[in-house]
Amino acid sequence: MTTRIHEILKKYPSELIAEWFAAMTSSGIRRDALLKEGELREQCAEFLRLLTQATEQGNLTDINSSGFASVRDMLERLSRSRSLQGFSPSETATFIFSLKQPLFDRLRRELASQPEAVADAMWSATVLLDKLGLFTTEVHQRTREEVIVRQQQEMLELSTPVVQMWDRIVALPLIGTLDSGRTQTVMETLLQRIVETGAEIAIIDITGVPTVDTLTAQHLIKTVTATRLMGAECVISGIRPQIAQTIVHLGVDLAGVVTKSSLAGAFSWALKRLNQSLGSQGPRAPGKV
Amino acid sequence: MERIPILRMGKVLLVTIQVDMHDQLAVTLQDDLTARIVDSGARGVLIDISSLEVVDSFIGRILGNIATMSRVLDAQTVVVGMQPAVAITLVELGMSLPGIRTALNVEKGMALLQASIEADDAVPEVPDASLED
Numbered sequence: 001m002t003t004r005i006h007e008i009l010k011k012y013p014s015e016l017i018a019e020w021f022a023a024m025t026s027s028g029i030r031r032d033a034l035l036k037e038g039e040l041r042e043q044c045a046e047f048l049r050l051l052t053q054a055t056e057q058g059n060l061t062d063i064n065s066s067g068f069a070s071v072r073d074m075l076e077r078l079s080r081s082r083s084l085q086g087f088s089p090s091e092t093a094t095f096i097f098s099l100k101q102p103l104f105d106r107l108r109r110e111l112a113s114q115p116e117a118v119a120d121a122m123w124s125a126t127v128l129l130d131k132l133g134l135f136t137t138e139v140h141q142r143t144r145e146e147v148i149v150r151q152q153q154e155m156l157e158l159s160t161p162v163v164q165m166w167d168r169i170v171a172l173p174l175i176g177t178l179d180s181g182r183t184q185t186v187m188e189t190l191l192q193r194i195v196e197t198g199a200e201i202a203i204i205d206i207t208g209v210p211t212v213d214t215l216t217a218q219h220l221i222k223t224v225t226a227t228r229l230m231g232a233e234c235v236i237s238g239i240r241p242q243i244a245q246t247i248v249h250l251g252v253d254l255a256g257v258v259t260k261s262s263l264a265g266a267f268s269w270a271l272k273r274l275n276q277s278l279g280s281q282g283p284r285a286p287g288k289v
Numbered sequence: 290m291e292r293i294p295i296l297r298m299g300k301v302l303l304v305t306i307q308v309d310m311h312d313q314l315a316v317t318l319q320d321d322l323t324a325r326i327v328d329s330g331a332r333g334v335l336i337d338i339s340s341l342e343v344v345d346s347f348i349g350r351i352l353g354n355i356a357t358m359s360r361v362l363d364a365q366t367v368v369v370g371m372q373p374a375v376a377i378t379l380v381e382l383g384m385s386l387p388g389i390r391t392a393l394n395v396e397k398g399m400a401l402l403q404a405s406i407e408a409d410d411a412v413p414e415v416p417d418a419s420l421e422d
Contacts, residue, residue: 195373231370
């Protein structure tokens with residue numbers, strides 16, 4: 001029975017493609033805006049050709065075997081590009097599933113005299129095509145997940161800009177919630193930039209951080225300690241009244257950490273620390289920055 | 290046996306760790322260094338760990354011990370050139386090395402040491418002056 005399917009695939013390639021194509025058109029999954037007709041036809045032809053080769057050995061159950069390697073490759077490429085083009089998973093899988101109709105028609109016609117053989121052949125064809133369809137869905141989903149992970153990483157990198165404010169002073173304005181993954185990136189980026197710029201003072205500005213819980217505070221203290229170990233000093237600025245209250249209520253000990261209420265205050269502290277001054281002011285000039 | 294070289298530059302002993310620190314090497318360094326501080330009457334110790342990729346809790350503790358011992362022998366310790374990854378590891382291990390002063394590189398560490406040795410030396414003059422009065 002396994003050879004029946006192979007025989008049919010081999011015997012009627014062009015008819016199968018035509019019927020398959022018609023089935024796809026009628027099921028409404030053709031999206032001409034996203035995929036040209038010619039391209040789809042080529043994909044159909046390639047898939048049938050590879051499937052014919054793969055079924056030659058009579059193995060129809062294990063699509064993970066080496067015989068199906070080229071089919072898997074082709075479907076993976078197809079599914080990936082569909083996923084990136086914006087097709088839905090079901091549209092991608094229907095590409096495979098819509099082959100059932102023409103294949104079954106052919107089987108029935110070819111084996112009209114042996115009803116039992118028809119049932120067997122249909123069953124194995126169904127199993128095979130279902131597996132291949134599910135495979136495309138898996139690849140589709142995996143591609144989507146890869147995109148999400150990449151976007152997450154890009155956002156992490158974008159959200160931790162370390163800016164050089166002055167000679168030997170860098171600042172890290174933090175915006176958004178600080179979870180442990182993000183804090184790790186923040187710490188690494190900051191320390192790396194300190195090495196690159198040779199900065200002696202790092203200002204972490206948390207004006208854009210909506211809430212500070214114990215975990216966030218702990219992360220901040222860790223970052224400050226790591227900076228100190230590297231040989232630079234760290235100031236935390238932009239602590240809003242509400243956050244100051246929370247920190248005290250939580251009992252977080254910020255005793256060893258220099259804190260300022262505003263970025264301006266931290267910057268002015270940093271300048272004094274390095275015996276530097278802004279142009280308009282003398283080195284010892286009193287007043288606010 | 291493998292040893293970490295200790296160089297003398299005026300009042301400062303310079304230790305550059307270029308190999309992976311295993312525990313025995315760290316203990317040997319601690320012995321050698323304390324001996325050298327006493328022999329040379331050094332006032333400062335500069336430890337450059339910029340080529341260290343890995344620092345475990347034991348090495349961290351040894352560094353802390355060296356700083357405390359030097360302090361007892363009237364020499365100040367500055368650790369310079371700690372890599373970001375090493376700093377993160379130490380912090381994650383819960384070691385903040387409170388007794389150790391740090392600087393970004395040898396140059397800055399040397400400036401820091403010189404300044405604080407000078408500041409230290411300035412202090413005894415006050416009681417001397419008061420004695421003369």
